[in-house]
Amino acid sequence: MKEKKLEDNIFLGRVTGRDVTEIVFRSRKSQDVFLGEMLVGLDENSGRRFLMRVINIQHGAEARESGWAPRTAGAFMDGDAHDREYTIYDEERRLYHQVICAPLGYLDGVGDNVRFKSPKTIPAHFSKVRHANSDDYQFLEQYLGDIKVGSLRSGERVISEVPIGVDSEYVCQHMGVFATTGMGKSNLMKRLAGSVLEHGYVGLLVLDPHGEYIDGGKADFKGLIHHPRAENLRVYATRDVECNASDVRISTSEIRVRDMQNLWPFTEPQIEFLNAVLSRRREEWLDYIWDTNVHEMFEDFNQQFFEGSIGVVKRRAAVIANSGFVVRDPRISMTEMVISQLHEGEVVLVDLSGASEKEELLISSVLARAVFERNAHLFRDKEAFAGIPPCLIALEEAQRVFSRAWGGIFQQIAREGRKFKTGLCAISQQPKLIDTEVISQFNTLVVMGLADRLDRERLTSSARQDISKLDYEIQTLMTGEGLITGPNTPFALPLKVDLYENYLASLGKRENKVKNVDESFF
């Protein structure tokens, strides 16, 4: 990936035509233009600067007859076969590129009065086209989001002068991070958590099923504990880790019948039995099933339920109750601590890599519900509610809890969390498995490389901004590259996420600089 200064004002070509949905310009054949690059069409009459992105590049030739190019290629091939050299004379004049751009909008006015407007008109005929420069990007400042995760990107260039992030104001309207495996989702989340550690805009709960956030998982990789502001990090772990971590503990009273239903398929009679227990024993339903033997229960409920059904429920309840992460004493549960840490604007990392998948999903559900219900409860007390930061719950492999079959807390947060300062950050490599209705609740999307057409279609059909024109680009995104759309972005902002390790190094440099200044001062 190249880092390149913006200030080249080379003219790339001139506009030749088309309409408000697509602008075409002719560019020099020798001038590199790349897919996804941000360009400006200069309308010299009106002074408007039309911002646009390259969405396709085609060959063009000034040839009178049709079929010129294949015929010429044929001549070249014949020449190759007979060791004869052909030369295209006046190449720059006769051959060119036809660059197709999606208009993003235009900048009207000068100086402080620059306004960005949506693409409702077109640049003049033959307007000159150049790369966008820092002056053009200035207007973006108000849209760039405060929880920084990377920089603006123009094609393959990283515009490090224009840092891009997620808007903390909108995290409670939920966000989705989607990319094919290995394209950089977890790195993005680490980078995002890094910003929160630095500035504490939100309370961030990271549910980590793979154990990659604490220390990066592998040698050479870095984790959240390596962050210079790791004092704002709270770690809970399901395994032994080499840092200060608390144990993961939830209590039986925090587990709902619904949670259990998400883990196993139950038959009608089994569900009826569960509900009957619940209505009689309330919070203690799980303790009751755990403590009581099948026959006793059979009698307790006047032999209304088959012993077989009761037996199945009991066996499954035992699986939960026997988990080392589930305790009876509600005072030992982690949830209270987690909630107060989130309300302090800290990053709470729950490493679930030592838990089974069922345990992991159960713990995640319990924690998410605890945060949501607490915030919803505080909502009634205006002052207290005003005092808490937005809480963002980040969930890897989110397709598991957002499929149609899954019911429960995550769907509820997706629908109602916005009002109660509770946002979800769903991370997934298979958005196609996520319910469309749920996706439409994610107001901020970070779309990274997605190879599968169905995955892309699911997103393009529910994204806030029209990203359908960017379909080809999404396919060709490289690791760490993405597009971000949100309630406040004027268009899908192209993004290069900082590699977490590089970000840490640059933080280190920043701090060193400050130190050096101090040293020389004294």
Added chain:
Amino acid sequence: MLRGLSSHEIENVISQIIAVEEPEEGELAERGVINVRGDISPESFQFFELVDKDFHMMAVDGGSATLLNAGSFVVASVRVGQAIFKGAEFQRESSRNPELHVFHISLGSLRKAYSIFYEKTVRGSPPDSPMGLEEAVGRIRTLLEWSRVEAMLADGLAPGSVLVFDGALWAGITGIEDMLRRIVKDAAKKGIILCGISKRSMLTHSGAPLIPKVQMLGEDFHPKRAWFLPLQIGTAYSEKQFGKVFVAKLHPYSGHVFRTDLALPDGVEETEALGKLAALSNDPTYVGYPYPLARVHNDVAFSHSEAEELRHLLRMRALEEGMDQKSWHLTFQEFHDVLDINR
């Protein structure tokens, strides 16, 4: 069905196309029709080596268009230009803008209009006059082309350069022999290879068109090769012909061969001149034709929209000067257009 067609007339035309009829020497020379003599055998063909592209080639050509036609007079435009290449590279700096003229010629003022251009280019007054409007426009264009060639020579080209133009080294207009002699002498003095390449030729052999005949023989004798064939032109034409005449195939895969006229400075072989022409004749679109000449041809030819633009300009000026729309229309409307539209 082509009603009224006589099959007899068709037969007649065909037998004339096929017939071999040897004309008298010099009979039609005035009009450029020359009968080439001698047999064409495999040994008559000669070959050359490609020359490295580190020389300059200048190309000169002209284009013309009839902008307005009122029957008794026309308004025509002529444009001549040049292109300078150093090897395969176009030399923007040294290639000057083309020269564009728009002029009015009527049957009545034919001599006067022609004289103006003759005066400017050949100097002196013309010994004869063109026979019609079209011929006048053609002659004016030729005069301007020669004058441009002369100007290029004066621009100081490096020895070994090639100056190529569209046409033959042939004084097709009465009175320009001196000018051509001057040009050939000047080129020789400066070490410049002067070369004319004709897209169409009136050369014949035993009464039949020469170029296709040579092309066919060349392809039979020496397939997939570049070659050239020196022609023997009778002495009767020496007053009009400057330099030697060849038929040349400049690229092994070219589908065209051209009459090529060469006037060479001392010490320059024919093979060097042809090798230089061939070196720049390998553009895949114009195989076998020197690219600089193709380029200048395209530069000076009037496109439909350029002719329209000039017409529009003339009309606007005429209306500003008080001519009314209707009389403009009636003067220049082409009844052909009407016939075509209502067909």
